[in-house]
Amino acid sequence: MIATAPLSEFFEGLFGGEPSGFWAGPGRVNLIGEHTDYNDGLVLPFAIDRWAVAALRLRSDRTIRLATDYVDGVVETTLDRIGPAGLSGWSAYPLGVVWALGEHGADLTDLPGFDLALTSDVPVGAGLSSSAAIESAVGMALNEAWQLGLDRQTLARVGQRAENVVVGAPTGIMDQSASLLGAPDCAVFLDCRSLDAEVVPLGLDAAGIEVLVVDTRVSHAHADGGYASRRTACEAGARILGVPMLRDVTVADLDRVRTLLDDVTFRRVRHVVTENQRVLDTVRLLRHEGPSAIGALLDASHASMRDDFEISTPELDLATDVARAHGAIGARVTGGGFGGCVIALVPVDAVATVTDGVREAFASAGFTEPGIFNVRPVAGAGRIEVTP
Structure with missing residues (x-):
């Protein structure tokens, strides 16, 4: 404090x-x-x-x-x-x-x-x-x-x-x-x-897992246009589909939805719909198997933000890839995107390896040195x- x-x-x-x-x-x-x-x-x-x-x-x-x-x-x-x-x-x-x-x-x-x-x-x-x-x-x-x-x-x-x-x-x-x-x-x-x-209990301490934050030091602001344009696309998608909000679209609806929307709007919609399902799956796994089981869902979330919602950056992608390669259970951009931070679930004994790996990768790529620190709920x- x-x-x-x-x-x-x-x-x-x-x-x-x-x-x-x-x-x-x-x-x-x-x-x-x-x-x-x-x-x-x-x-x-x-x-x-x-x-x-x-x-x-x-x-x-x-x-x-x-x-x-x-x-x-x-x-x-x-x-x-x-x-x-x-x-x-x-x-x-x-x-x-x-x-x-x-x-x-x-x-x-x-x-x-x-x-x-x-x-x-x-x-x-x-x-x-x-x-x-x-x-x-x-x-x-x-x-x-x-x-x-x-x-x-x-x-x-x-x-x-x-x-x-x-x-x-x-x-x-x-x-x-x-x-x-x-x-x-x-x-x-x-x-x-x-x-x-x-x-929802996370059970991080019992599982020997830390949440590592990689601050890419690529700054973003929610008042900027990128965030607003994504929201506008979501609202347009809901309007075309005739639903109050994208919350009312399910994964099972996506094949039909694809025929009604242009490619960009469809991908924005697909991210939101599949991300809602990933939240439900994460909560279920946390309750029954613990935090060690949710890595693939974090990875899938990042891929969806990178490819469908298009809010990642080269720095965010590098941080997630390197963290996984050095022992992270899973990693993803957190926050609005267009910069900011990656979170990685990392076993305690792999924290130093992940930290060093990310720093070295950023230096090799010519990126600004990231800030790396752990956070507790x-x-x-x-x-x-x-x-x-």
Whole structure:
């Protein structure tokens, strides 16, 4: 966990006095189920031990002051000026949460302002959902400070609403749900249509398996056109097929679907449909055989994202191939694609071999040196204790 003492000192230096508390929101890794969430589909993410941490103190007026230790300066506004338009930069994430809380029942006309300072060790643009980590930390902080009484599922919808409308990224609800609903050594099996969520034990420690993340350092942004164009293709496919969402198409339907769609749209649809089935198969195998049995499903997911959804990159493909060749059980791109990270399930005794192999392969290919680290599934967002 991020030490809170430096953040407290940062807060005091800017705003005077101590914050009233600290709230942490974890990033997430999606084990499987990519680009299914905004199609009302199935996902299986887990919260990771990388966090955004918010220090907050309510004020006696309507002023909002925001600061972060990775951008100079203080952003100042008031609750009376909060709206979905005109917000940009890093402050759009916390201010978007404020606006979205108003959309979900908070009466912003009768609430005090606040001072808030943020820090984070979730890599930005790596596909580990640094944005949802911020939204979850801020949402939990304001929910408690303002005594709103909202449950975690509602706060996930708040974070998604902020991301979609204020930030302008057409993401689904997976990231915020993982950040808020996570549990130690477990994944969150989420139905993005009903929002029913079930905690599924991963059993990584018992199986002697680590989750290794390879950050290719090829940055991506969900607000960019590639992500939006994939979503548009999915919506077009559903419209042509006469179904509400691609969730309503099954693997058995694909032969018929192929005759109704152009090649590109069909391949986008096929990825979503087969990925939903892979999520179901992964959950079944985890329950009955454990994490050692799911490698082929991770590999198939990557192939589908590479060939059908076309969101991989040479760096992502190299990382997955080399990780498998050096002992990984399975590997795939995680997150929105077009850069970011690969996750690999690796037996503990093969971690060093996989790490060295990927670094050497990147150097030989002339790619930027990747960041490689392991992550653990952890509990979801909440208040944290003061730590040195």
